[in-house]
Amino acid sequence: MNALASKEQNRLRVLVTDDTALYRRAISEILSTLEDVDVVGSAFDGEDCLGMAEKLKPDLITLDIQMPRRDGLSTLQELRKRGIDSEVVMVCSETLESANQTLSALRMGALDLILKPSGSDSIANKRNLELQLSKQLQTIRFKKSRRPLRSSGADLSSASSVSQGTRNATTTPKPSLIQERAFVGSNNPKCVCIGISTGGPQSLTTLVKGLPVDLGVPIFIVQHMPPVFTKSLAEHLNNATKLNVSEATDGEIAKANHIYIAPGGKQMKVERNLTNIQIRVTDDPPVGACKPSVDYLFESVGSCYGRDTLAIIMTGMGSDGLAGCKKLHGLGARILAQDEASCVVYGMPRQIAENGLAHEILALDMVAARIAQLVKK
Numbered sequence: 001m002n003a004l005a006s007k008e009q010n011r012l013r014v015l016v017t018d019d020t021a022l023y024r025r026a027i028s029e030i031l032s033t034l035e036d037v038d039v040v041g042s043a044f045d046g047e048d049c050l051g052m053a054e055k056l057k058p059d060l061i062t063l064d065i066q067m068p069r070r071d072g073l074s075t076l077q078e079l080r081k082r083g084i085d086s087e088v089v090m091v092c093s094e095t096l097e098s099a100n101q102t103l104s105a106l107r108m109g110a111l112d113l114i115l116k117p118s119g120s121d122s123i124a125n126k127r128n129l130e131l132q133l134s135k136q137l138q139t140i141r142f143k144k145s146r147r148p149l150r151s152s153g154a155d156l157s158s159a160s161s162v163s164q165g166t167r168n169a170t171t172t173p174k175p176s177l178i179q180e181r182a183f184v185g186s187n188n189p190k191c192v193c194i195g196i197s198t199g200g201p202q203s204l205t206t207l208v209k210g211l212p213v214d215l216g217v218p219i220f221i222v223q224h225m226p227p228v229f230t231k232s233l234a235e236h237l238n239n240a241t242k243l244n245v246s247e248a249t250d251g252e253i254a255k256a257n258h259i260y261i262a263p264g265g266k267q268m269k270v271e272r273n274l275t276n277i278q279i280r281v282t283d284d285p286p287v288g289a290c291k292p293s294v295d296y297l298f299e300s301v302g303s304c305y306g307r308d309t310l311a312i313i314m315t316g317m318g319s320d321g322l323a324g325c326k327k328l329h330g331l332g333a334r335i336l337a338q339d340e341a342s343c344v345v346y347g348m349p350r351q352i353a354e355n356g357l358a359h360e361i362l363a364l365d366m367v368a369a370r371i372a373q374l375v376k377k
Contacts, residue, residue, distance in 0.1 A: 012137060015056055016042040017049040017075070018064040018091060023116065027062055027091070030130045037137065046070025050078055058086050060140055062114065062133075065092040065101050076105050087111045087143075089136050094118060099232040106201040107236075111344070112136055115226055139198060139317045139345055189310035189334065189375050191217050191254075191277075193301045195294030195324070197224040197316025199344025201233055203364055207314075208241040208259065210368025215243065217375055218254040218277070220270065220301065222262045222294045224316065230264040237261070250281035262292035269300035277304055290320045294348075298324025307332030310374055312367065313358075315343040319351045329357045336360045336370065 014031050016039060018024045028039045040056045043049040045067040053061060061079070065072040076088055088110045092098040102113050114132045117125035196204065200223045211219075223233060231247045237259065238245035248260040248268050254277040262268035267284045270277050280300075287293035294313070298321060301309050311328050313321045315338055325335050335357050337349040342364035352358045362370055 010141075011036045011038055012060060012140060013038050013040045013056065013058040014060045014062065015040060015049065015052055015058040015086070016062050017044075017046070017067075017072075018042075018062070019045050019067040020064070023064070023091065026126065026129060027133065030126065030133055034130075034134065034137065046072065046075030046078070049075055050082070053079060053084050053086060054082065057084075059144075060136070061086045061088050062091050063088050063105075063110075065090050065098055065105070071101075073101055073105050073108075076108055076110055080109065087140050089114055091116060094226065094228050096228060096232065099229045103201050103229065103232050103236055107205060109202070111139065112198050113226075113229070135317075139347075142317060142347060143345055187374075187377060188308060189217060190308040191301065191305050192219040192310045192312065192371055192375065193298060194219065194221045194312045194314060195298070195316070195321035195348060196221065196314040197318065197320070197345075197348060199315035200224070201236070203315050203338070203342075203344070204233070204237060205240050206364055207368050208237050208243065208245065210365075210372075211241060211243055212372050212376070213242040214257065215372060215375055216256050218256055219243075219259040220248075220254075220262075220268065220279075220297060221259060222268065222292045222297050222320075224290060224292070224320070225264045227264040227266075230261050234259075234261040248279050248281055250279070252279050253277070254279055262297065265291060267292055267296045269297060270304050271300065272304045288318075288320055290318075294321035295324040298328055302327045302331050302333070305333075309333035310336070310371065312336045312338075312371070313349045313352045314338040314364075314367075315345055316348040317345045318347055321348050322351045322355065322357075325352055325357045326355070334359050334374065336362055336367065338367065339363050 016024055016027045024042045028042055031037050031039050040058055041052045043052050047070050063072045063075060072090055090102045090105045090110050090113045092102045092113055093116050117128040119125055234245050234247040243257055243259055245259040247263050263281055267282045269280050271280055287296045309328055311333055329335055337352045337358035339361045340346040
């Protein structure tokens with residue numbers, strides 16, 4: 001392939017869909033200034049989007065959640081029904097209604113969400129929108145690249161084959177080990193902590209449905225999401241499992257058989273308080289641009305639970321969780337990573353695998369059973 005053809009292949013074609021002319025224009029203008037991006041069309045609503053998507057076959061469709069004639073959710077459903085496999089990013093406002101609809105879209109396979117800025121500073125709003133769009137384009141380029149894993153001194157191809165074999169087994173799943181040595185840490189986890197980002201709502205739904213009601217330990221989750229959306233996510237997950245699920249509140253005592261979701265726009269950590277573990281929700285600054293941050297949570301979990309921690313890194317872009325897993329690994333905690341095939345974006349788990357921190361790499365449909373097996377051993 002010559003250089004010109006390669007450059008053209010790397011360009012991303014985007015279809016912008018929004019019933020508000022202001023946002024159609026703003027998103028289109030920002031995208032037009034970004035490198036290797038072509039805005040191939042702009043649609044007024046879902047009906048326009050469907051016709052243009054079939055004709056233009058864009059790499060990315062930005063889809064407003066609330067539109068006349070056909071809203072974003074039904075448009076996404078119809079796109080998939082017609083076999084249009086463009087990546088879809090939902091554009092939404094920070095309201096409970098919008099959050100609920102957007103979460104439904106994410107569970108249906110939308111890649112991620114973009115929040116419409118609501119501040120009074122137009123320059124800051126434009127910059128905010130540009131940063132969000134740039135992040136989504138980076139994720140799509142990363143997905144398109146899908147480079148093979150580099151080995152960290154272990155036979156990853158062998159691990160992959162074990163994972164595939166166990167996925168089809170009818171007995172209790174066995175893990176796919178990627179470490180050359182056997183796990184020598186604690187075999188009695190007292191808590192589970194999970195870091196997850198892009199693709200999280202759909203993956204977490206699958207996970208919590210498979211967990212036993214008498215698991216016996218608390219679960220702490222950082223899902224990269226803005227405020228309001230994490231509360232909606234917690235409510236959805238609570239309806240999907242017999243375990244209790246809630247957005248964490250400052251000062252509450254961590255209880256067994258309860259799942260705590262870090263609030264969007266805040267940091268969540270745990271502290272030992274006499275005989276109890278207390279949850280603290282703080283306004284501490286972002287860690288690596290993440291708030292909530294997986295590293296922030298994992299650092300505190302390591303201090304409270306040490307080697308009695310079961311940590312899991314699941315689908316998501318970036319490297320949040322890497323520093324926290326390094327600390328936990330050093331303390332003797334067990335670390336699991338979701339496998340590439342079942343991730344929406346194999347970024348965060350890839351960091352754990354390539355840095356030799358994952359004791360096991362598991363497909364999404366094996367994670368819940370493995371958690372129960374390890375905790376209830």
